Amino acid sequence: MKPTHAPVAAPRPSACPGLWRIVAAADGGICRVKLPGGQLSAEQAEAVAEAAERYGSGVIEATNRANLQIRGIGAQHAALIDHLLGAGLGPREAAGDDVRNLMLSPLAGVDPASVVDVRPLAGQILHLLETTPALHALSAKFALQLDGGEDLAMLAHPHDLWLSALTLEQRPWLAFGLAGCPGHDAPLGAVPLAQGLALVHAVLERFLALASPEQSRMRQLLQDCSTQVFIDGLGLTLRRDAAVCGWRRAPATSAWLGLLAQRDGMALGVAPPLGRLTPAMLRGAAQQARLAGDGSLRLTPWQSLVLPNLDPQRRVPVQAALAHLGLIDQVQHPLARVAACTGANGCARGLADTKRDARVVAALLHRGAPASVHLTGCPRSCALAHVAPATLLARAPGRYDLYLRDARLPGFGSLRACDLTPEEAGAMLDLPTEHLDD
Template sequence: MPDTPLTQAEAPTVIPRPSACPGLWRIVSARDGGICRIKLPGGLLLADQADAVAAAAERFAGGVIEATNRGNLQIRGIGSEHRALVDTLLAAGLGPREAAGDDVRNLMLSPLAGHDPLMLLDARPLAGQILELLEGTPRFHQLSAKFAVQLDAGEGLAMLEHPHDLWLSAVRLEQQPWLAFGLAGCPSGGPVLGAVPLEQGLALVRAVLERFLELATPAQSRMRQLLEVCSATDFVAGLGLDIRRDPAVLAWRREPHHASWLGQLPQPHGLALGVAPPQGRLTPAMLRGAAQVARELGDGSLRLSPWQSLVLTNLQAQHIDQAQAGLSAIGLLCHAHEPLARISACTGSSGCAKALGETKADAVTLAALLGPGAPASVHLTGCPRSCAVAHVAPATLLARSPGRYDLYLRDARQPGFGALRGTDLTLNEAGAMLDLPTEHLND
């Protein structure tokens, strides 16, 4: 991609097409200012690019940077200098020159893609081909800015619960690499609709996207909407590919490894280190500090994760303590046992007109109230959309009014957030309930 900045004529002045979803070129208004979302290729952010994002957040916005639940970054509180902001980010190599090509860059990988000792294959070459296909095919620019693809190579550190319009997961059949796939779901939930050899992975993605655009009406922007009127079996039958659908494929299930995403992470050579900004929010100083550690002790790159965290790769074991100390000193969470590491929260009423509670501040208060018996993950959401978490958390607090929440526990037998266990709770009441043993909460 050329690294020359946009001219005044080239820079964006209007939203490229109707959507409420922010992008690099589409700065969407919120209560706290504009939001610009930077879609990272496979979550990869080079150290110099991190510095550019930090500088842009300081110069053109209020200094708030968020890690998203799909491995991207967004800048909040943007003022009026939209053109200059986009210019700066493009000059750092953080987006394509065409606005429509940016919208469709929704491909999720493991933050340890290519570095995970449990991976069945290196997902990065195919991921690069898929991103090139999405960016470079004008027909695919018709896809919704939310239409998303996941490529799972069997890594131990992998988000397996976020739903995607198309997911692909590596599997070995007769000692050869294949890709099982499904629609409008996730690898952990299935169902598997078939498999193709690894070398046909790009052709499969192309065929699925083309068939979706052939069949979907303007009101059917996501795969789940199309599948309400077209069965998955009929959809797959029309792909025009030789899809393997024998019992060995259809009965396959992706088994999770329950790897922690914070702290030391294994690699075939050296170690990776997972760290998280509290509630997904980075200051420019945090991002610069992480970039400096990556430059000096790692391979000069950061990887954004779907847990709203960062992964630094290729650190030597003798440098881990030094890296953790430096990152902890700038406010990043480095260990899973830290109270704030167990809590996520949406933007809250200070930044979003739909939110009924100040969830970010309430999350800090709640963290101090949680004991060892609380669920491993608690999410505070200001409205039923639950924007900050794409899957259902083990425990969800849904705001009813400032400082008061309904408590839900995840239950596979019930839709939405799960089973309602408490209504109109104060934070103290919610903390006390969450600290009860699970069997008492389920009574």
């Protein structure tokens, strides 16, 4: 279906950027381009690169929900939006932009470990979200995950509703959970794959029927309403026997950078340093996807790109071209082990220039040390949706408190050191300890 080009009256109030809601930040406007299942064609990538140059500062961010953001946008909002809609980067219905929050695994459909190709169901769910007016009352942050059992999968990001494929009696089913993630939580029940859309619809309608105006997320509702009461009212027959409730999602073991296993071909994962793409990087990746693959790209929750369906014979020149653009293809690379939010350079809440300080920390992390470090300018933790093994929380320009993840503690974990410079933090973190395994 063609995107809706008709202007909308006004975006509804929210702090989240969207295609029509260009949110002001210290470095200009931010426009978020939501990608269906993280998928992007080479032509669309080029359109985003052009938009970032023409209407923004040239900074393009890969988000931790597999979307893109254009930063530093000036006054030409209408022209930018038209440009993006013309490239097919809008929703089916303008009012549906905020709610099309469905995350898939980067190699959905081609990951050799997957139980099922979830892309057809994902298309149905996105269609439901975008074209059902009643569902547009959901918060712009309300998010779903559809996991097909892939080996390259982010299983630690909490979602309001998660679905995960499993096989029971040689048939595909979907286990599901609320306000959590398949990597940590036991399923509440399961339905046959063919009932996946009905389950999603029932959960969303039930949430909207029960939630108060202050309860925009599932975890908030479940503080007042038990999960039992919630699922009892879904009006669906759920399988809740030991085979389902005792099932646990197998850990995902695939690295997210470098050569990635896929059915029929080869995929390559690359990351821009600290999640920021230049227009040249995005254009270059699009060119390689066209030359050596099927002209498609996928964004990932690790703020990186995947080029799927590549010709294995072209591996060496593609890797060389992407490296030449400054894209990282090794998880051991120090900059691949550091995440940082926008920080004081572009966000009024930021207490420190996290992007700059992250480079200082990364330069002190030697290859081989297992640390994975998150620098955040304030407790909102925009760069990561899960808790990193080590978090540096800014307290002043160039000063951080260090937390180490501890499953027994809420938030960032246990406070290990206060008021560190990036140099002091980098030296402390360049230690292979069992606490820092990611």
